[in-house]
Amino acid sequence: MVPVGWYMALAAALFLIGALGMLLRRNALVMFMCIELMLNAVNLTLISAGRALNDLNGQVAVFFILVVAAAEVVVGLAIIVAIFRRRATASVDELSELRG
Amino acid sequence: MVETILFVLAALAALAGAVTVVLARNPIYSAVGLLGTLFSVAILYVVQLAHLVAAVQVIVYAGAVMTLFLFVIMLIGVDKEENREETLPRQRFWVGSVAGVIVLFAAGVALFGDFAWVPAAGDPVDQEMTNGTVQAIAEPLFTDWVLAFEATALLLTIAAAGAIVLAQFRRKRV
Numbered sequence: 001m002v003p004v005g006w007y008m009a010l011a012a013a014l015f016l017i018g019a020l021g022m023l024l025r026r027n028a029l030v031m032f033m034c035i036e037l038m039l040n041a042v043n044l045t046l047i048s049a050g051r052a053l054n055d056l057n058g059q060v061a062v063f064f065i066l067v068v069a070a071a072e073v074v075v076g077l078a079i080i081v082a083i084f085r086r087r088a089t090a091s092v093d094e095l096s097e098l099r100g
Numbered sequence: 101m102v103e104t105i106l107f108v109l110a111a112l113a114a115l116a117g118a119v120t121v122v123l124a125r126n127p128i129y130s131a132v133g134l135l136g137t138l139f140s141v142a143i144l145y146v147v148q149l150a151h152l153v154a155a156v157q158v159i160v161y162a163g164a165v166m167t168l169f170l171f172v173i174m175l176i177g178v179d180k181e182e183n184r185e186e187t188l189p190r191q192r193f194w195v196g197s198v199a200g201v202i203v204l205f206a207a208g209v210a211l212f213g214d215f216a217w218v219p220a221a222g223d224p225v226d227q228e229m230t231n232g233t234v235q236a237i238a239e240p241l242f243t244d245w246v247l248a249f250e251a252t253a254l255l256l257t258i259a260a261a262g263a264i265v266l267a268q269f270r271r272k273r274v
Contacts (some may be wrong), residue, residue, distance in 0.1 A: 012205060062153050063241065
């Protein structure tokens with residue numbers, strides 16, 4: 001049996017890569033994918049902790065996170081498309097004004 | 101032994117996919133990398149006996165969410181080159197520092213992570229692992245968490261309605 005620490009380390013690495021992508025990339029779509037990456041890293045920690053504690057509630061929590069993430073993706077992508085229609089760009093650097 | 105092999109393979113695939121997401125210049129490659137990571141994480145769920153969550157991960161994430169991502173990438177065009185010059189001073193330094201701290205944390209967890217996991221009351225850890233079947237997940241989902249479950253139903257409805265409102269075509273108002 002692989003120790004839980006290894007799963008946690010893998011999740012930390014995935015979260016780190018996601019956070020770095022969030023900081024380094026300018027494309028709104030790629031930044032959004034990095035958010036998904038970080039969410040998945042957190043899900044992995046919940047599953048692993050649930051197994052280590054022999055508790056099903058970790059998996060239930062992941063279930064809820066999946067649902068909320070799906071809702072978040074729908075709204076986020078709609079916002080990106082709406083911005084692109086108006087400004088013809090997906091780069092967050094060029095979206096420096098609050099007015100449409 | 102099987103778990104170790106599966107863990108190593110899936111972990112390497114997940115990391116490779118994640119690195120692809122961040123480094124690929126074309127958003128399509130980023131999306132494919134994310135797809136690989138999602139599948140690898142689903143494998144890790146199966147290894148840990150979270151069967152239902154793994155299935156939902158593949159169906160919802162790898163299926164629905166990634167399709168949506170690819171649609172939007174096609175919609176807004178993939179040919180634009182991203183501007184990669186530095187706009188914030190010393191950005192790389194701070195990013196590197198944060199990354200270093202997290203890497204040290206992860207290494208510490210992996211090497212010295214001899215956790216004193218406290219199992220739920222009356223549940224010795226060495227008994228057989230919790231098996232995340234549909235039946236096993238449904239029981240807490242529809243008893244302890246039923247209010248949260250109904251709230252997510254409402255949330256999904258609101259999100260769908262919001263997406264329609266945001267995406268509908270409007271004439272330009274001047």
